Amino acid sequence: xxxxxxxxxxxxxxxxxxxxxxxxxxxxxxxxxxxxxxxxxxxxxxxxxxxxxxxxxxxxxxxxxxxxxxxxxxxxxxxxxxxxxxxxxxxxxxxxxxxxxxxxxxxxxxxxxxxxxxxxxxxxxxxxxxxxxxxxxxxxxxxxxxxxxxxxxxxxxxxxxxxxxxxxxxxxxxxxxxxxxxxxxxxxxxxxxxxxxxxxxxxxxxxxxxxxxxxxxxxxxxxxxxxxxxxxxxxxxxxxxxxxxxxxxxxxxxxxxxxx
Numbered sequence: 001x002x003x004x005x006x007x008x009x010x011x012x013x014x015x016x017x018x019x020x021x022x023x024x025x026x027x028x029x030x031x032x033x034x035x036x037x038x039x040x041x042x043x044x045x046x047x048x049x050x051x052x053x054x055x056x057x058x059x060x061x062x063x064x065x066x067x068x069x070x071x072x073x074x075x076x077x078x079x080x081x082x083x084x085x086x087x088x089x090x091x092x093x094x095x096x097x098x099x100x101x102x103x104x105x106x107x108x109x110x111x112x113x114x115x116x117x118x119x120x121x122x123x124x125x126x127x128x129x130x131x132x133x134x135x136x137x138x139x140x141x142x143x144x145x146x147x148x149x150x151x152x153x154x155x156x157x158x159x160x161x162x163x164x165x166x167x168x169x170x171x172x173x174x175x176x177x178x179x180x181x182x183x184x185x186x187x188x189x190x191x192x193x194x195x196x197x198x199x200x201x202x203x204x205x206x207x208x209x210x211x212x213x214x215x216x217x218x219x220x221x222x223x224x225x226x227x228x229x230x231x232x233x234x235x236x237x238x239x240x241x242x243x244x245x246x247x248x249x250x251x252x253x254x255x256x257x258x259x260x
Contacts, residue, residue: 018033019033019037019108019109019112020033020109020112020113020115020116021116022116022120023083025120026085027085027086027113027116027117027120028083028084028085028086028089029083029084029089029109029112029113030081030082030083030084031045031046031049031081031082031084032067032069032079032081034084034089034092034093034105034109037101037105037108037109038093038096038101038102038105039100039101042069042079045082045092046080046082048092048095048096049062049082049084049092050198050199052091052092052095053199053200053201054201055091056084056088056091056092059085059087059088059091060085060087060088062082062083062084062088062199063082063083064080064081064082064083064195064196064199065080065081065083066078066079066080066081066192067079067081080195086113089109089113090109090110093105093106093109175246175247176223176224176226176244176245176246176247176249177244177245177250178242178244178245179193179194179197179203179211179243179244179245182244182245182249182250182253185250186250186253186254193253194211196253201214201217202214202217202222202223202249203217203223203243210240210241210242210243211242211243212225212241212243213225213243217249220248221246221248221249222245222246222248222249222252223243223244223245223246223249224243224244224246225241225242225243225244226241226242226243226244227239227240227241228240228241228242
């Protein structure tokens with residue numbers, strides 16, 4: 001799929017400053033910022049991301065979140081927004097035709113990532129190690145800082161270790177859950193879990209059929225199919241197939257959500 005930008009739409013001047021933001025110390029952009037920058041619909045950009053999901057995943061785990069998008073100052077509606085790091089964003093725009101406003105946006109995007117990295121680097125003061133060795137006060141401050149980090153990591157381990165142990169037990173358990181029940185276990189909305197499983201290519205759906213699991217995920221024992229035969233009063237039997245999340249699959253989903 002190639003995106004053809006609306007060359008008559010100019011990128012707003014204030015957009016360039018807001019293309020890239022920082023999340024957990026990492027410069028990122030969004031599918032919404034890219035859609036606005038290239039003058040295309042957000043739906044089209046999301047479709048391009050889904051089409052090239054596996055390629056983008058090679059540069060890090062893709063994150064999605066639900067936001068309310070407002071149009072022309074009126075009430076908005078919820079939409080799924082993709083969060084992309086620098087490599088993912090660069091790859092994504094390489095799939096777009098290099099004309100008009102797209103060329104302008106590509107330059108602005110590259111500049112915005114460089115500017116954000118510069119700002120992040122400026123926040124971290126440079127310390128000459130030799131000067132630090134000669135200054136007891138600096139050494140004491142560094143040691144205290146590292147001690148606090150170690151204590152913080154130990155406290156974090158106390159919280160995450162029981163969760164990790166629970167995931168290990170879950171991964172070796174038997175049985176499976178329907179996607180709705182799996183969503184309850186993961187404490188997410190069923191519609192969000194269905195969307196996540198589609199994006200990760202765990203499940204798919206043909207027109208007019210029920211959800212099915214991808215063969216590679218079945219082979220990995222992450223999903224399975226449950227076949228149910230129901231006998232009607234007419235004597236005829238109907239066979240239905242339901243895709244279910246295995247305990248191993250539930251543990252993998254829990255782990256990915258735990259690790260962000």
